[in-house]
Amino acid sequence: MSNIKEELIEQMINLASCRTSPEEWSTWRNNHNKQLESFLNRGEYLRLRPCVHGFRWLPIVRSQQGAIKYLDDGNILYVKENSYQENYENELEEFIKANREMKKQR
Template structure:
């Protein structure tokens, strides 16, 4: 008789939990069994036990069965059922995690090498910032190609805002960057904001103090301003874009 035709009761559930605890399930067999019997299991367990046993959704193959095993151990111990807990799922999860970390490091090295190979002008114009950036780049980080003069002009016209000379110099190297440690500067993402009745052009985000803090520009100035949203304060940050990159951001990336 197929397992799916076996009536679900305390006995059959206990037998299944013993199989799980002792390592006789695979991620696939446990997921399939759960999908078929979830409603029945819910009637046989209290809400806390059910939630601990329920396989979690996870990108790693072995995490759902490993976490369910922990829930099964607790249920069996509560009911005085003795069994030998297997370390197999944990070992498989650790192998999977190790492989994932190695692949992430490989992709990171590749991303960093690609940045150095593709952007020699960065290291010439912003040596400190580029060196710091090249060491922390993650696979998901974005470094856009240079913007054209025409693209920069169009954005200025759209915003009715003339970019400081050194900001324009930056965009002629890259139309934008997004770094997961908390830095985003995108030509296409700039917009106006009014803070305390003063109008600013938002250059991007810089999470110096908190998530979402912004880099700001004002008409006719090279100065880069900083909006700390938790304090609701605008502060002068540095004299110009080059100082922002070479001093403030280079130090920030090095420390993070």
């Protein structure tokens, strides 16, 4: 197995298990972007690409979903955790609260 494939699988397992921060994932992905683009098919590559968004957790939730699909398709064992989704939901709830407060103050 090539080094990039081993490293990619390790990163995907980390994503599925919520063991990397959004910033760590973004940095790793940016540093390996060309290798990923040439190694993965277009769909796999795009599913791992974090969306550009104002929230911190939503982009990694999307990348986690892509990693889980890749791991499932390859029959690679991992443990799925939900803390990214939970963090996103909390972040969204705080955003909604802040929006409501701003509207009340107007």
